[in-house]
Structure formats: C-alpha cells, structure tokens
Amino acid sequence: MKFRIEHVPEDVEHEVVIRCHAVDDAIRNLIGFLESPPRTLLGFESERLRIIDPERVFYIESSDNKVFIHDDRCTYQSMKRLYELERDLDAYGFLRTSKSMVLNVRKIESVRPLFDGRLEARLTNGETAGISRTYVSALKTKIGL
C-alpha cells in the first residue's frame, strides 16, 4: 500500500482520499479509525488519575476483577471493564488475545508457537504475552493476513 501526503493551505479542510481495488476489512478499519473521535485512556497511578496515550500502551489485562493498563512507563488501573476497553480501542490496533488480555498488535515484535497450540507474542519492550488458539485467526485478520 502506498501513502502520499499532500500539504494544503490553512483555509482548506483536511481531506483523505482512499484509492483501492475494493472496500475490504482493512479499508473499513481504516475508515473506522479516521471517523472515530480521538480517544484518550484514563487510569489511576498511585491514586492519581492520569491521561494515557493509547499509542504507548502495550497491553491491558484483568486480574482479580481489576483491569490494568501497561504502557512503556508504568502500570495504571482502569475504571473500565476489559470488554469496554477492547471495544473502545479496536481502531487503535488493539485485539483480545485471551480472556484476560487485550493486546496492542502494533507492539508485537514476533510470535512463536507453544506446545499446547497457543502462540507467545514477544513485544517491542521485551515482554511476552500469550495468545489463545481462539484468537489466532482474529489476530491474522487484524494484521491483514
């Protein structure tokens, strides 16, 4: 896929033109991302409410009925449920990879198979995260395979 950016004068409205063979899932995801309002994540860190940039988040996990957001700096506790964050962050490349984890697909460095048929994702920060068999096909779809 080629990208071309044209700079326009200040008085001209921003415009995105998509030239494609057919409107497939990848194009629909792109349109969905462009149309969705900019979202920010909120999370508690040491009892202080912080604004979190979704682009910096590696993964979100639930444990003991609490939801934790992990970014490149620290871990925040979210007020939202895991399924709500999964829905909200879908356009940012987040994907459910197990019952307790939503992973930022853009932070995956590589994956390797495990003996029980699951995959283990190695993230760009060196951490690893398991991907259940159920969600492997969803991951493939998400990255355009």
Next chain:
Amino acid sequence: MTLKKHFVRVFWEVSMACGALLVLLTVFYQAAGTRGMSLEGMWRIVLLGSTIVLRGTSLVNFHDLDDRAMRINYLISSVLADATLIVLLVWYTPGGAYFAGRGWFLLAVYVVFKGLFYSMNYVHAWISARDINAHLLAMKNHTER
C-alpha cells in the same frame, strides 16, 4: 487467585457434576423400574463427573490465573481427566478388565494419540506463527521505508 483456591473450586465443581449425574441416573432408574444402585454405579458417576469437569477445566482459560498457573492447571487437569477416564474404562466398564491385561498396548495407544494431538496443535501454531512473523516483518520494512 492461587492454584490451591482454584483446585478447591474445581473440587466443588466435580461434586456438583456428580450430583447432577446422580439426579439424572435416579430419574432414569425410576423410569426403568430399577430398585437399587450398586457401589460400582456410584463410582461410575464419580469418575464420569470428574472426567467431564477436569477435561473442561484443562481447556478453559481462567482470567484469574496467571500464565504459569494456567500451564500448571492444564497439566494437572488434563492428566487427572485422562486418569479418571482410564480407571472408568478399565475397572468400571464391562470388558474393561480384558483390556487391562494389555496395559502396555493401552498405554501405547494413549501415548500415540496424545502425541498426535500435541503435534497437530504445535504444527498448526507453527504455521500460524510463521505466517504472522512474515507479515509483521513485511509491515515493519514497509513502515521503515
């Protein structure tokens, strides 16, 4: 949640499954006009209930267990599920004693099927991992350009 608490919960689930099977068998005996139940019949219920629940437990992803605990749970639950099924088939099934004399044969069949199951899972995961890694690399190269 700790593994100890998890397996206490599994124990109560096994008990509930056995209770449900007992209710079903009681209704069946009532309909068939059977007046009594043998000790063997009770053991069959316990073993069948254990096999069903433990097999289910080995395959379910529990969001309150971490990755290491999940692997231990899978190992223990699947071995116990197989063990209870073998005991049920060998000791409490008509004709089972005949096959019990051929223990090595049964063990070989079990190992072959288990090996095939894991091999298929691993090969499937390996192919998925290969495709995903190739695609991730292509995406990374494209982004760098």
